[in-house]
Every structure is written in structure tokens, then in C-alpha cells.
Amino acid sequence: MDLRGIDLNLLLVFEAMAEHRSVTRAGEAIGLSQPAMSAALARLRALLDDPLFIKVGARMAPTDRAEALTEPVRRVLQTVRGEILLPGGFDPARSERTFTVITPDIGEMLFVPPLVARLATHAPGVRLNVISRPRTAAADALAAGDADLAIGYFPDLRGAAFFQQKLFDNRHVCMLRQDHPLAHSGALALGDYLALQHVVVHPDGREHVFEQYLARQGVVRNVVLELSHFMSLLPLIETSDLVATVPQDLAQICQRYARIRVLAAPIEAPDIPVHQFWHRRAHKDAACAWLRTQVQGLFGSR
Structure with a gap:
């Protein structure tokens, strides 16, 4: 296969389909209309010579090929997001920034110790402020800039103002x-x-x-x-x-x-789907992008 024929956006389409199992919901997640999403999926199927996602009842079920490709595609996109497209202007080794993260008390036990250890190694001057907010208040805190990230199960954080990234499922x-x-x-x-x-x-x-x-x-x-x-x-x-x-x-x-x-x-x-969420105001912030990359590296598909 000639790499010159691969559109990186098609990997985003694949990732969204693998997570949402719906053309409509996947398109909404990455900002594509249903016709545009269907056209992109058709290109992806032709490129990989596999149907990839087949309609089963109300959902689009992945084929064996799609199941096998899900983790490699996730790793490629994580590398692109966290190492290639990461904006300049943030040096974790020298930063003294304070990040505010919303997570419930179970999240404090699960996420905070590994994250603190990662910061101690790669960003020793960075401080972490962990807070708990009800689901409805979490959206307001992210939108107002009072928090940089929310980690956990927050089904109310939906819509064009918020980005999300799947970490893992908890049974x-x-x-x-x-x-x-x-x-x-x-x-x-x-x-x-x-x-x-x-x-x-x-x-x-x-x-x-x-x-x-x-x-x-x-x-x-x-x-x-x-x-x-x-x-x-x-x-x-x-x-x-x-x-x-x-x-x-x-x-x-x-x-x-x-x-x-x-x-x-x-x-x-x-299962309980666990995501990290952030507001569009922080989407291109170099420091916040770096933090999200650390969270994905620590907890993604654990």
C-alpha cells in the first residue's frame, strides 16, 4: 500500500466508529455530517479492502479486521496528537503550572497516584489541584476555565463545546x-x-x-x-x-x-465508559494538551 494515498483524517473516522459504533454519533464526535461520514467510511473500506463496520441491529459492529486495527490506530493517533501536533510553548521540565482536574472520589484513588508519579518524573514543578463536582457543575467549571480536565464517567459532558477521549471500560x-x-x-x-x-x-x-x-x-x-x-x-x-x-x-x-x-x-x-473531557477553550493549549497525553498514556485501554 502506498502511504501517499492515506488520508490521516480517515484514521480519525475509524477511531470514532470504533468508539461510537454509529455513523451519526461518530460524525458528531469529529464534526462531520452524516453524508460526509458515510463517504469517508466508504473511502476507508476501499483503502483497507474490508467492510470494517457492519450494521447489526441498531449498531455498527466491527469486523475481525476492524477489531485488530483498533489498538494500532489508537496508538498512531496518540503519537500524532501528543508528539507531532503538540503546540510549542510548554516545557514540562521547567513549568510551574497548576492543573485543575475534576474527578470523583473513586477517581482520586485510581488516577491521582499514577499521575502524580508521572509529574514527579517529567514535570517536577507542576502542581495538581484535584476537585470533585456534580455532573452538571463539571460542565460549568470546564467552560469557565476553573478546571482543565475531567476524568471519569460524565455522561452530561456532551455537545460541540466539549471534547472527549475514551480511556477504558470498567465492569x-x-x-x-x-x-x-x-x-x-x-x-x-x-x-x-x-x-x-x-x-x-x-x-x-x-x-x-x-x-x-x-x-x-x-x-x-x-x-x-x-x-x-x-x-x-x-x-x-x-x-x-x-x-x-x-x-x-x-x-x-x-x-x-x-x-x-x-x-x-x-x-x-x-460497563462504565471512562473518558477524559475538556472544553474547546483548552483544546489548543499546549500545557493542557501535554496533560491529556499523559492521562491517555497512563490509563488508555488499561
């Missing part, structure tokens, strides 16, 4: 105390799961993917306790027969600090 698991009668059952049966007493966490009063899915399916659990902070689960799970259904990454962290057993959830709810 749901169950946490029990290590000596719970069901802790070594291998997997929780649905009947046992529903018979247990549950504790749920609603940071900032927010509903989560799992609760929304249960409501749509008409599944009712015996919820006896609701909390505002994930870390409050540690002493409760360790010293009671309560069960908590949480994102897998959080459960793995909890295991480091408490005698907790993690089991697969008996209900296959949709």
Missing part, C-alpha cells in the same frame, strides 16, 4: 468480607445475591450505571445503607455481611487496605 464486581459465608463460592448466584443486604454509594447524589440498569430490568435489591463516599465501604464491608457492587478498579484498590473478597457480579450490567 462491575461484588465485594464481601473475606470470611463471609459466600465469599469462597467462586461466583455469586443471582438468588443469593438478591437475598443479601446491600450498601450502595451515590457520590453527589448521583445514580450510577448499575442502578440505572437494575431499574430498567425491574430488579430490586434489599438496600439497607446508602453512602456518599466509596472509601466508607472499607470498614463496613470488612465487618458486616453487607455486599457492595462497585467498579472493578475500585474493588482492587479496596483489597489492598481491607480483608475483602471480590466476586463477579451475577448481573451483567453495561
Whole structure:
């Protein structure tokens, strides 16, 4: 294949299709109309001699070739964005800038320690200010310049004013105390799961993917306790027969600090899509672009 015949914009089309599985939504994500997106997809199919995405029900499912190309295309675009197109004017080794990042308390546990370690190595003078905001307030903070980046699950950050980049999907698991009668059952049966007493966490009063899915399916659990902070689960799970259904990454962290057993959830709810979001005002800011590249390098497709 002659490299002179490859349009880099077609890789953006591929990336958007791989993430959104919809011609319309993919086009909206990269600023193309549906006809323009369809034409670009046709060019991409001809270039690679493969249909790449096939309509299955309401979604466009990737072919085997598309599945194999997703990660290589992501790496190419990450290199272009983070090393070739990065604007000048920001030297991380000498900068004393303060970045403000919005993330919930679970994000503080998951994202902040690796990011702080990366900054200590590559940008020792850079400071990090991590804040928590409700979903609706996160948009206002980014738009006003009060925050540079939001990392996590923020389904309200949509529209032309915001950019987003997929990092990874987080599945749901169950946490029990290590000596719970069901802790070594291998997997929780649905009947046992529903018979247990549950504790749920609603940071900032927010509903989560799992609760929304249960409501749509008409599944009712015996919820006896609701909390505002994930870390409050540690002493409760360790010293009671309560069960908590949480994102897998959080459960793995909890295991480091408490005698907790993690089991697969008996209900296959949709995974939690984790993105980084930024406002268009910061899109071409060299320092913010550098920070986004670090976040993608640390957490992309983990």
C-alpha cells in the first residue's frame, strides 16, 4: 500500500466508529455530517479492502479486521496528537503550572497516584489541584476555565463545546468480607445475591450505571445503607455481611487496605465508559494538551 494515498483524517473516522459504533454519533464526535461520514467510511473500506463496520441491529459492529486495527490506530493517533501536533510553548521540565482536574472520589484513588508519579518524573514543578463536582457543575467549571480536565464517567459532558477521549471500560464486581459465608463460592448466584443486604454509594447524589440498569430490568435489591463516599465501604464491608457492587478498579484498590473478597457480579450490567473531557477553550493549549497525553498514556485501554 502506498502511504501517499492515506488520508490521516480517515484514521480519525475509524477511531470514532470504533468508539461510537454509529455513523451519526461518530460524525458528531469529529464534526462531520452524516453524508460526509458515510463517504469517508466508504473511502476507508476501499483503502483497507474490508467492510470494517457492519450494521447489526441498531449498531455498527466491527469486523475481525476492524477489531485488530483498533489498538494500532489508537496508538498512531496518540503519537500524532501528543508528539507531532503538540503546540510549542510548554516545557514540562521547567513549568510551574497548576492543573485543575475534576474527578470523583473513586477517581482520586485510581488516577491521582499514577499521575502524580508521572509529574514527579517529567514535570517536577507542576502542581495538581484535584476537585470533585456534580455532573452538571463539571460542565460549568470546564467552560469557565476553573478546571482543565475531567476524568471519569460524565455522561452530561456532551455537545460541540466539549471534547472527549475514551480511556477504558470498567465492569462491575461484588465485594464481601473475606470470611463471609459466600465469599469462597467462586461466583455469586443471582438468588443469593438478591437475598443479601446491600450498601450502595451515590457520590453527589448521583445514580450510577448499575442502578440505572437494575431499574430498567425491574430488579430490586434489599438496600439497607446508602453512602456518599466509596472509601466508607472499607470498614463496613470488612465487618458486616453487607455486599457492595462497585467498579472493578475500585474493588482492587479496596483489597489492598481491607480483608475483602471480590466476586463477579451475577448481573451483567453495561460497563462504565471512562473518558477524559475538556472544553474547546483548552483544546489548543499546549500545557493542557501535554496533560491529556499523559492521562491517555497512563490509563488508555488499561
